[in-house]
Amino acid sequence: MRTLVMLKAMFKRYAIELRRYAFNTLSMLVSFYLVFLMVFWGARTFVGGSAQFGDTLAGIIVGFTVFYLTIYAYAELSWVLVQEAQQGTLEQLSMSPLGFGRVLLARIFAALAFRVGIMVVLLVAMMATTGRWLSFDLPTVIPLLVLTVASAQGLGFLMGGLAIVFKQIQAALGILQFLFFALIAAPVDTFPAVKYLPLAWGTDLLGRAMIDGTSLLGLPAADVALLVGNATVYFGGGFAVFKLFERVARNRGLLGHY
Amino acid sequence: MSEPIVAVQELSKTYGSRRGTVVALDHVSFAIQRGEVVGLLGPNGAGKSTAIKCLCTLVRPTGGRVTIAGFDALTHPRRALEKIAAVLEGNRNIYWRLSPRENLEFFSGLQGIPTRRVRPYIDELIDLFDLGAKARVSARMLSRGMQQKLAVACSLVKQTEILLLDEPTLGLDVETSHELRQALKDMARRGERTVLLSTHDMNVVQDVCDRVIIINEGRVVTDDRVANLLSLFRARAYRFRLEERLPDPVRRTLEARFELLHVRHTDHTTEFEVELLRTEGLYDLMDILRAGGCVVESIDRQDPDLEEIFLTIVRRQR
Numbered sequence: 001m002r003t004l005v006m007l008k009a010m011f012k013r014y015a016i017e018l019r020r021y022a023f024n025t026l027s028m029l030v031s032f033y034l035v036f037l038m039v040f041w042g043a044r045t046f047v048g049g050s051a052q053f054g055d056t057l058a059g060i061i062v063g064f065t066v067f068y069l070t071i072y073a074y075a076e077l078s079w080v081l082v083q084e085a086q087q088g089t090l091e092q093l094s095m096s097p098l099g100f101g102r103v104l105l106a107r108i109f110a111a112l113a114f115r116v117g118i119m120v121v122l123l124v125a126m127m128a129t130t131g132r133w134l135s136f137d138l139p140t141v142i143p144l145l146v147l148t149v150a151s152a153q154g155l156g157f158l159m160g161g162l163a164i165v166f167k168q169i170q171a172a173l174g175i176l177q178f179l180f181f182a183l184i185a186a187p188v189d190t191f192p193a194v195k196y197l198p199l200a201w202g203t204d205l206l207g208r209a210m211i212d213g214t215s216l217l218g219l220p221a222a223d224v225a226l227l228v229g230n231a232t233v234y235f236g237g238g239f240a241v242f243k244l245f246e247r248v249a250r251n252r253g254l255l256g257h258y
Numbered sequence: 259m260s261e262p263i264v265a266v267q268e269l270s271k272t273y274g275s276r277r278g279t280v281v282a283l284d285h286v287s288f289a290i291q292r293g294e295v296v297g298l299l300g301p302n303g304a305g306k307s308t309a310i311k312c313l314c315t316l317v318r319p320t321g322g323r324v325t326i327a328g329f330d331a332l333t334h335p336r337r338a339l340e341k342i343a344a345v346l347e348g349n350r351n352i353y354w355r356l357s358p359r360e361n362l363e364f365f366s367g368l369q370g371i372p373t374r375r376v377r378p379y380i381d382e383l384i385d386l387f388d389l390g391a392k393a394r395v396s397a398r399m400l401s402r403g404m405q406q407k408l409a410v411a412c413s414l415v416k417q418t419e420i421l422l423l424d425e426p427t428l429g430l431d432v433e434t435s436h437e438l439r440q441a442l443k444d445m446a447r448r449g450e451r452t453v454l455l456s457t458h459d460m461n462v463v464q465d466v467c468d469r470v471i472i473i474n475e476g477r478v479v480t481d482d483r484v485a486n487l488l489s490l491f492r493a494r495a496y497r498f499r500l501e502e503r504l505p506d507p508v509r510r511t512l513e514a515r516f517e518l519l520h521v522r523h524t525d526h527t528t529e530f531e532v533e534l535l536r537t538e539g540l541y542d543l544m545d546i547l548r549a550g551g552c553v554v555e556s557i558d559r560q561d562p563d564l565e566e567i568f569l570t571i572v573r574r575q576r
Binding site: 001002003005006008009010012013016017020021087088089091092093094095096097098099103247250251252253255 | 271273282308311314315316317318336337339340342343344346347350351352353354355356360363364365366367368369370371372373396412
């Protein structure tokens with residue numbers, strides 16, 4: 001019950017901040033859309049006209065959708081931790097009797113819920129621009145998206161842990177974003193080993209759901225189980241490493257310093 | 259005496275780096291009873307903030323034990339945090355994009371207290387800290403003093419038994435500092451909370467606190483009631499006024515035997531304050547002055563303020 005109260009407080013604060021930073025929120029959405037347009041026009045120039053363009057385009061839309069959520073899931077926690085440390089509120093969050101980990105999970109959950117909403121707007125804009133409408137079966141797409149993004153969130157926790165100890169990690173954050181791009185675009189058929197890495201397998205399943213219209217129940221159970229396992233290992237591992245760094249920060253008295 | 263709500267036993271904290279180790283706390287022990295308002299005094303780097311951060315589990319001690327309302331803060335941090343709220347960096351513990359009311363609602367939610375249950379108390383806090391006119395304005399638009407008052411209100415809204423305040427009046431102008439002190443005094447008078455506050459501002463301690471713990475170089479050097487300290491030093495401190503300049507040899511003799519404070523010369527007079535550990539010291543001092551040919555114009559017993567007491571105690575440690 002108290003956790004729900006805290007979660008509600010997080011949602012409310014996040015909504016207020018998004019509203020107060022409306023220009024920032026809007027400009028991010030627009031810049032993401034502009035990047036997509038550039039990729040779309042580029043792809044049309046090079047692949048356009050061929051029979052495969054339709055599939056490539058669908059792949060780009062799915063990839064962009066995953067990339068949008070991934071970037072936020074992964075980087076937002078580090079940004080949040082650094083920002084909270086700068087404004088002196090990180091110590092307050094870590095003093096919640098409900099537990100620092102639970103507070104951060106609530107923060108991430110609130111952010112993810114809003115980001116999924118924004119992503120739907122972006123997805124519709126991309127589909128309307130390209131004229132390529134994908135299947136968007138909510139009971140299939142949302143669980144797959146959440147599980148896919150969970151692995152990136154695990155890495156987000158790892159980077160968040162580094163952020164509370166080392167503070168300046170923006171360079172590493174930026175470099176890893178390129179890696180995500182590669183993982184999202186990685187063809188699982190050609191390199192089967194990449195399905196054990198974050199994002200790749202989830203993007204592949206999302207492609208099957210959104211491009212081919214396969215429902216969650218229509219996907220092989222083993223494939224879904226692999227995604228669940230992948231999400232659990234990366235998310236759980238990332239969270240465990242974060243708790244380790246949190247302990248280091250408390251030992252060194254670094255929590256809240258910037 | 260009942261079991262203390264805060265018990266600190268042999269608390270130690272050492273920070274290690276490539277350049278060596280720094281001892282921030284060296285076997286610090288003290289206890290605070292329910293409803294007490296205790297001041298934690300000490301020069302910069304004495305270990306006050308580290309002690310407070312150990313109490314609220316933000317810093318893990320190297321040794322010793324902190325017990326909050328019977329719970330070991332190291333092994334049961336969440337139980338301990340149910341009892342504690344803290345303001346650690348003046349005006350930096352609030353969300354600048356949120357209004358005072360939104361901040362108060364958020365921090366009660368962070369504690370797991372539903373807004374509807376705490377709303378009347380939020381109204382009360384807004385009144386107490388005179389934030390009514392700005393209750394719906396972004397906190398970044400408030401003056402530093404108002405932000406600091408809001409930070410204290412945000413810690414109070416958590417409705418914990420213990421309140422830890424690290425330099426709550428730092429950087430405030432005289433008027434706002436007075437207002438905040440007044441609010442703390444009102445709260446202390448009602449006996450609603452147990453308060454531990456660290457500060458450089460002796461007026462805050464003298465005004466608000468029942469007891470003072472002076473900490474220097476990571477160790478507790480004094481732990482006594484403010485009233486006791488004041489009366490103890492009142493009995494010991496004297497101000498002498500001489501009709502001439504104090505000759506250097508006499509001054510050296512005095513300094514060798516007594517704690518000489520605030521020696522002031524004018525062209526033809528000297529004023530000095532001296533702390534006498536024994537009453538008989540007064541006769542010894544007079545003998546030295548007489549032997550040096552000094553004429554005493556007046557002797558007054560001093561009413562020292564806490565600042566002088568603090569300086570005397572800390573100097574004695576060096």
